[in-house]
Amino acid sequence: MKPYFGLARHDGNQPLFNLVEMSIISTLAGEPLHLHAEGLRGTGKTTIMRAARELLPKITRITGCIYNCDPDRPHCPLHRHMSREEIKALGTEEIDMPFLEISHSAKVGTVAGSIDLAKITDTNNPQAALLPGIIPQAHRGIIFIDEINRLADTSPEITDILLDVMGNKPGRLQIEEAGLPTVEITIQVSVWAASNPDEDPGPLEEVRRQLSDRFDMVVYMGRPSSVDVVVRMLEGSDRARREDFDANSFAAKNQEFRQRVREMAETYRVTELPDFLRNFIARVYIKHNLESIRAIEAVQQGAVLYSILKKHKQIMINDVIEMLPLALKHRVDGDTLVKIMNGLESKSSRDSILNIKDRRPSKATKEREEAYFDGGARRLKDMGRQEIIATEKALNPNDF
Amino acid sequence: MKVDRKEAFNTSSVVGNYLNIYFGQEQGVRLGESGVVSLKVHQVVAGRKGQVKILTNRDAGQCLLEFIDPGQVVHLCVFHQPGNIHPREVAKRIFWAIEEYVQQEDPHPSYIEKDTLQNAVDHALRIQVVTCEGKGLVYDLFQGQLEPLDPEDQVVNHVRVLIKVGSDRYGIILPIAAAVEEAIVNAGLELGKVRKIIHTRAKEQEANFSDYVLVPWKQLKNVSSLTLRENRNQLVMRLAARFGSIEEVEEFLSSYSPNIFHRMSKDQQHRKWGNLEENLQQFEELGIIKKTLLGTFLTRDGKELKEFILNHKCELEAEIRRNIRRKPKKSGKIHKLGENIQKVTNIEYVNYNKVKRHNDDTWSGHLAIPQTLMQAKKSSLLRHESRLTIQKEDLQFYEKRHYIPMDVCLLIDASASMAGEKRQAACYLAEHLLLSGREKVAVVTFQEMKARLAVPFTKNQKILSRGLKNVRPGGLTPLADGIITSVEVIRSTRVNNPVLILITDGMPNFPLWSFDAKRDALEAAQKIAELKVRFICIGVESNRDYLKELADCGKGKLYVVDDLNRSNLVDIMDYEKRVAYSS
Numbered sequence: 001m002k003p004y005f006g007l008a009r010h011d012g013n014q015p016l017f018n019l020v021e022m023s024i025i026s027t028l029a030g031e032p033l034h035l036h037a038e039g040l041r042g043t044g045k046t047t048i049m050r051a052a053r054e055l056l057p058k059i060t061r062i063t064g065c066i067y068n069c070d071p072d073r074p075h076c077p078l079h080r081h082m083s084r085e086e087i088k089a090l091g092t093e094e095i096d097m098p099f100l101e102i103s104h105s106a107k108v109g110t111v112a113g114s115i116d117l118a119k120i121t122d123t124n125n126p127q128a129a130l131l132p133g134i135i136p137q138a139h140r141g142i143i144f145i146d147e148i149n150r151l152a153d154t155s156p157e158i159t160d161i162l163l164d165v166m167g168n169k170p171g172r173l174q175i176e177e178a179g180l181p182t183v184e185i186t187i188q189v190s191v192w193a194a195s196n197p198d199e200d201p202g203p204l205e206e207v208r209r210q211l212s213d214r215f216d217m218v219v220y221m222g223r224p225s226s227v228d229v230v231v232r233m234l235e236g237s238d239r240a241r242r243e244d245f246d247a248n249s250f251a252a253k254n255q256e257f258r259q260r261v262r263e264m265a266e267t268y269r270v271t272e273l274p275d276f277l278r279n280f281i282a283r284v285y286i287k288h289n290l291e292s293i294r295a296i297e298a299v300q301q302g303a304v305l306y307s308i309l310k311k312h313k314q315i316m317i318n319d320v321i322e323m324l325p326l327a328l329k330h331r332v333d334g335d336t337l338v339k340i341m342n343g344l345e346s347k348s349s350r351d352s353i354l355n356i357k358d359r360r361p362s363k364a365t366k367e368r369e370e371a372y373f374d375g376g377a378r379r380l381k382d383m384g385r386q387e388i389i390a391t392e393k394a395l396n397p398n399d400f
Numbered sequence: 401m402k403v404d405r406k407e408a409f410n411t412s413s414v415v416g417n418y419l420n421i422y423f424g425q426e427q428g429v430r431l432g433e434s435g436v437v438s439l440k441v442h443q444v445v446a447g448r449k450g451q452v453k454i455l456t457n458r459d460a461g462q463c464l465l466e467f468i469d470p471g472q473v474v475h476l477c478v479f480h481q482p483g484n485i486h487p488r489e490v491a492k493r494i495f496w497a498i499e500e501y502v503q504q505e506d507p508h509p510s511y512i513e514k515d516t517l518q519n520a521v522d523h524a525l526r527i528q529v530v531t532c533e534g535k536g537l538v539y540d541l542f543q544g545q546l547e548p549l550d551p552e553d554q555v556v557n558h559v560r561v562l563i564k565v566g567s568d569r570y571g572i573i574l575p576i577a578a579a580v581e582e583a584i585v586n587a588g589l590e591l592g593k594v595r596k597i598i599h600t601r602a603k604e605q606e607a608n609f610s611d612y613v614l615v616p617w618k619q620l621k622n623v624s625s626l627t628l629r630e631n632r633n634q635l636v637m638r639l640a641a642r643f644g645s646i647e648e649v650e651e652f653l654s655s656y657s658p659n660i661f662h663r664m665s666k667d668q669q670h671r672k673w674g675n676l677e678e679n680l681q682q683f684e685e686l687g688i689i690k691k692t693l694l695g696t697f698l699t700r701d702g703k704e705l706k707e708f709i710l711n712h713k714c715e716l717e718a719e720i721r722r723n724i725r726r727k728p729k730k731s732g733k734i735h736k737l738g739e740n741i742q743k744v745t746n747i748e749y750v751n752y753n754k755v756k757r758h759n760d761d762t763w764s765g766h767l768a769i770p771q772t773l774m775q776a777k778k779s780s781l782l783r784h785e786s787r788l789t790i791q792k793e794d795l796q797f798y799e800k801r802h803y804i805p806m807d808v809c810l811l812i813d814a815s816a817s818m819a820g821e822k823r824q825a826a827c828y829l830a831e832h833l834l835l836s837g838r839e840k841v842a843v844v845t846f847q848e849m850k851a852r853l854a855v856p857f858t859k860n861q862k863i864l865s866r867g868l869k870n871v872r873p874g875g876l877t878p879l880a881d882g883i884i885t886s887v888e889v890i891r892s893t894r895v896n897n898p899v900l901i902l903i904t905d906g907m908p909n910f911p912l913w914s915f916d917a918k919r920d921a922l923e924a925a926q927k928i929a930e931l932k933v934r935f936i937c938i939g940v941e942s943n944r945d946y947l948k949e950l951a952d953c954g955k956g957k958l959y960v961v962d963d964l965n966r967s968n969l970v971d972i973m974d975y976e977k978r979v980a981y982s983s
C-alpha cells in the first residue's frame with residue numbers, strides 16, 4: 001500500500017485529505033467528525049482513508065480495557081463505578097488510536113456486541129459473557145465503512161445502531177443479548193464512510209436520508225481539473241517512487257504529523273469560533289431556510305479545525321466558505337448551495353461599498369418627490385381593536 | 401400599567417389570529433391606516449394615490465429574500481410622506497417592542513431575564529428592515545451595521561419590514577407595526593394614508609419558461625475557485641437538463657468554436673434543440689458566448705466551461721443520474737379516483753443479515769445453523785445443563801423478505817400541448833423509475849396520427865435516455881393507438897406485474913378505428929382490463945370526466961393533478977409502489 005504522504009494530491013481529492021486530518025485532530029480532542037466520501041471507482045476515496053491509518057496518534061487507556069476507557073473518564077461497565085484509586089491501581093497503557101472497519105455484510109452482533117464465543121465454549125469454565133463489537137472497541141477512534149449505501153440498504157438494523165452512535169456527540173450504544181443484562185454505553189467515534197452513488201443501491205441520501213444527514217461533511221470526489229495538474233501528479237508519483245526506496249522519509253513525515261496532531265488537538269480544545277462568524281453562519285441558516293441544524297454545527301466545527309490545520313492565525317470568513325460545500329452539498333439542492341456561496345462572495349468583496357455611491361441617488365431621489373399617499377393617517381395606538389385590520393373588501397366595498 | 405400591557409398583548413394575539421386566517425386565504429390586509437401586511441410582494445400604483453397592490457403570485461420570502469419555500473416571511477410596509485428615515489431608528493424601536501412582547505408571552509415569574517433577551521435576539525436575527533437610507537437585520541442595525549440598498553429594493557416613502565416567523569407567532573406583528581409608526585413619527589414624518597388595497601397577479605416574466613435555463617449564476621469575477629467550481633458545476637447540470645445530456649452540451653458549445661467543422665448553422669441548431677433565442681441571449685449575459693463581426697464565439701469563460709466539462713465528464717454524468725434518482729420535495733394537489741383490483745405477485749428472498757426466533761408451528765423457513773448452535777450453547781449454560789442440548793426455543797431462522805417488482809410501461813401523450821415542462825416531467829419520471837428501482841421501463845408515445853414505441857422494456861439507462869431524446873411533442877392526440885400499442889408491448893414481453901401509466905393533458909382527437917376518437921380510446925382501454933394489467937391514468941382537472949370513464953373501462957384508477965410536473969408524477973408512483981407493497 002502506498003504511504004499516505006506519497007499519495008498524489010489534486011484539487012479533486014484535496015478536500016478529503018484535509019477532512020481526514022481534521023477528523024483525526026477532532027477525534028483526539030474528544031469530538032467526533034463524521035466524514036463521507038462519495039465518488040466513482042478509481043477516485044481514491046478508500047485508498048486515502050485507509051492510508052490515513054498511518055497518521056493516527058496514540059491514546060492512553062486503562063490497561064487491558066477492551067472498551068478503551070479513558071483513565072480520567074472511565075465509561076465501560078467494568079470500570080465506570082470504580083474509584084480514582086482503584087483505577088490508578090490498574091495502570092494505564094498507550095495504544096494506537098483505533099481504526100476498525102465494518103463491512104457492508106457485517107452482522108449486528110459483530111458490530112455492537114454479542115456473546116463471547118471463546119468464553120462460552122471454554123470446556124473447563126464455560127461462561128456467558130458479552131464481547132463488545134467493533135463499535136465499542138473503536139471508542140475514541142475511527143470506524144471505516146466502505147460501501148455504506150449497501151450497508152444501509154441491506155441492514156436497517158445496523159443503520160439504526162449507527163444513527164444512535166452518530167446521533168449526538170458523544171453517541172450511545174446498546175448491546176443486547178438474550179438472557180444477559182443489556183449494556184448501554186456512551187460512544188465517541190468518528191465514522192468515515194465511502195460509497196459510489198452511481199452503483200446499486202444508489203446514493204445514501206436516497207437509501208436512508210437520516211443516515212446521510214448524520215455525516216458532518218461529505219466530499220464529492222473529483223478528478224484533477226486540468227492537464228497541468230495531471231502532469232504535476234505524474235511528476236510527483238515519479239518522485240514518490242524514487243522516495244519509496246527511502247521509506248524513512250515517509251515515516252519521518254508521519255511522525256512529524258502525529259506530533260502536530262497532539263498540538264492541534266490541544267489548540268482545538270481551547271479555540272472558540274468568534275461571535276461574528278457564529279452570527280454570520282446563523283444568518284445563512286435562517287435566510288436559506290436550511291432544515292438541518294447539524295449542517296450549521298458541522299460548518300462551525302469544520303471552520304475551526306480547518307483554520308488550525310492550515311495554521312491560520314485566526315479563523316476567517318474564508319475558512320467558513322471552504323466548509324460550506326462540504327457541509328451542505330448532501331443536504332441542499334445545487335441551486336441553493338450556489339446561491340448561498342454567491343451571496344457570501346458578494347458580501348466579502350469590496351465592491352459592495354462602492355455600490356452605495358453609484359446606486360443610492362439614482363431612482364430613489366427621483367421618485368421621492370412624488371407623494372403617493374396623503375399624510376395624516378392615524379396611528380395604530382389611537383385606533384380601536386375592531387378598526388385595526390381592514391380587508392380589500394372592507395376598504396372598497398363598491399368593487400364587490 | 402400592568403393591565404394595559406396585558407390588554408395590548410391580548411390585542412396583538414387576536415390580530416395575529418386574524419392575520420393567520422387571511423394569510424391562509426392568500427390575502428393581505430391593511431394594518432392600521434398606513435400599513436399593509438401580507439406574505440406577498442407589494443407594489444405601489446403610480447398615478448393612483450393611496451393604492452397598494454398585493455401580488456398574489458409573488459411570495460415575499462422567495463422574491464425579496466431568496467427563500468426557497470413560500471409562506472416563510474411576513475411582509476409589512478408602513479407608508480409615509482416623502483422624507484428620510486434611518487433604518488437604525490426603526491430597528492431600535494422594533495427591538496424594544498419585541499422584548500416587551502416576548503416578556504408578555506411568557507410572564508412566568510421564574511422566567512429568567514437572560515432567556516427573554518435571547519428570545520428577542522432570536523427574533524432580531526429574523527427581521528429585516530429596509531428604508532430609503534439602507535437596510536439590515538434588526539440585530540445588525542442595532543449594533544451599528546448597515547447594508548446599502550440593492551437596485552431591486554424599490555423602497556420609496558415607506559418602511560419595509562420582512563419578518564421570518566411561524567404562523568403560530570403572528571402576534572408579534574402588531575407590536576412591530578406600532579414600533580415602525582412610532583419611528584416614522586419620531587423622524588418628523590407624517591404617516592401615509594392607504595385608501596385601497598388590490599389583490600392581483602403579477603405578469604409572468606417569461607411566456608414559456610420551459611426552455612429558459614434558470615441559474616443563480618452571475619458573471620463571476622474575482623471569486624474563490626471553490627465558488628467558481630460550484631457555479632460551473634450547477635450551470636452544467638442546468639444546461640444538461642436543457643439540452644438532454646452532457647454530450648449535447650458539449651456539442652452545443654463546440655458549435656461556437658473557431659473550428660469550422662464543429663460550427664453549426666442556426667437552422668441546424670434549431671432542428672436539434674428547438675428554439676434557442678432566449679438561451680443565447682442568456683448565455684451572452686452570463687459571458688459564455690460573445691457576438692463579433694465574424695460571428696458568435698465562445699468567450700474565455702466559455703472555453704473554460706467547455707474544458708471543465710471535458711475534464712469532468714464522468715463525475716458530471718454521475719451527478720445527473722444522482723439528481724434523477726432524487727425525490728422532488730414539494731408536490732401539489734393530487735386527487736385519486738378508483739382502485740386497482742388486479743393481483744400482484746411478489747418475489748421472496750432470504751435475508752441472511754437477520755435471524756429471528758422460531759415463532760409459529762409451521763417449522764418452515766431457512767434454519768440459521770450457526771446462530772441456533774450459539775443460542776443453544778448459551779441456553780444450555782443458563783439452564784445449567786451439563787451438556788449441549790438444542791431446544792425448540794433455541795431455533796433461529798433467517799428472516800424472509802419480499803418485494804413486488806413492477807415493470808412500468810409509460811404511455812406519454814406527445815401531442816403539441818405537452819411541449820416543454822410537461823414533456824420533461826414525463827421523461828424525468830421514466831428515468832427516475834429506472835434509476836431508483838429494479839424494474840424495467842418502456843415508453844410508448846402517441847402524437848401526430850399514430851403511436852410509437854420510443855423505448856422497449858429495458859433496465860439500461862443509456863437505451864432509455866437515447867429513446868427519450870427523440871420524444872418531441874407535436875401534432876394530435878391519437879390515444880387509442882397509444883393504448884393498443886402499449887398493450888401489445890406488454891403482451892409480447894416477459895414482465896412482472898406490469899403497470900400501464902398514461903400521462904396526458906388533453907383529450908383524444910385522432911381516432912383509430914372509427915370517426916370517434918374518444919369512443920375508440922374507451923374501447924382500447926377494455927383491452928387493458930382483459931389483459932389484467934394495472935392501469936393508471938394521470939391527467940388534469942379539465943379532462944377529468946373523460947379520463948374517469950377511460951380508467952373505468954380499463955379497470956384502473958385516475959389521478960387528477962393541478963400540474964403535470966415532476967414532483968406530482970414521482971409522488972403518485974411512490975404512492976403506487978407503497979400501495980402495491982402493502983396489498
Ligand SMILES: [Zn+2]
Pocket residue numbers: 062065066067068069074075076077078079080
Ligand atoms: Zn473500561
